Amino acid sequence: MAEQDAGLKALLQSDMKAALKSGEKERLATIRLILAAVKQKEVDERILLDDAQIVMVLDKMAKQRRESIAQYEAAGRNDLAAVEQAELAIIQTYLPQALSEEEVSAILQAAIEESGAKGIGDMGKVMALAKPKLQGRTDMSAASARVRSLLS
Template sequence: MVGMKDRITQDLRAAMKARDAARLSTLRMILTELQYKEKEKGLAVDDQAALQIMQSMVRKRREAAEIFEKGGRPDLTAKELAEITVIESYLPEQLSEDALRELIREAIAESGAQGVQQMGAVMKCCMPKVAGRADGSSVSAIVKQELQKQ
C-alpha cells in the first residue's frame, strides 16, 4: 500500500508534468506542512497523523475563505476554495448529515446519556467512530441538538 506522503509526491510530479500551477502549489504546501510536523516531532508522520494535519489545513482554509468573502475578496476566496478541493481529495469521504446523526444516536444509546450535561461522554464514544469523516464542531453541534431533544 502506498503511503499518503508517497501518493502526494507522485501527484506532485504529475502536476509538474501537466503544468497545473494551482494543484502544484497546494501539493507543495501539503508536503511542506507534513515535513514541518516531522521535524517538529522528530518522527515520521504516519497516514493517520497526515489525515489530521490535512483536516486542520482544510479547517484553516475554510475560515480564511469566510474572512475573504466578508472582506469582499472573491479572488482570494476562490483560491482558498480551490486549495480545499485539492486537500479534500486526500481525505476520506465525509459522512452525510443523516449518517452522522445516526452514528450520534447510536453513541447516545451506547453511553446512556440523558441530557446536555453528559455531552462529553457522547463525544468520547462518538469521535472514534467518525474520525476523519466528520468535523468535530459539526459533531458537537449535532450531539447537542440530539441531547436537547431528550
C-alpha cells in the same frame, strides 16, 4: 477519491511529481503546502505520521480554508476566496469520502448510546467515541453542535 492503498504520504509525493511534470502550478503548490504541514508535525512531535494522523492534518487545513473563505467573502475579496476554494478542493481529494447527514446522525446516536450519555455533561465521552469515525469525513464543529442539541 484518490487511491490510498500505498499510503497517503506516498500518494501525495507521487501526485506532487505528476503535478510538477504536467505543469499544474496550483495543484503543485497545494500539495507542497500539505506535505510541508505533514513534515512540520512530524518534526514537532518527532514521529512519522500514519494515514489517520495525516487525515487529521488535512482536516485542519480544510477547516482553515473554509474559515478563510468565509472571512474573505464577508470582506468582499472574492479573488482571495477563489484561491482558498481552489486549495480546499485539492485538499478534499485526499480526505476520506464525506459522510451524509444520516450517516453522521447514526454515528452520533450510536456514540450516545454506547457512552450512556444522559446530559450535556457527558458530551466529552460522546465526542471521544465519535471523533475517530467522523474525523476528516464531516465538519467536527457541526457534529459537536449536533451532539449538544441531542443531549440537551
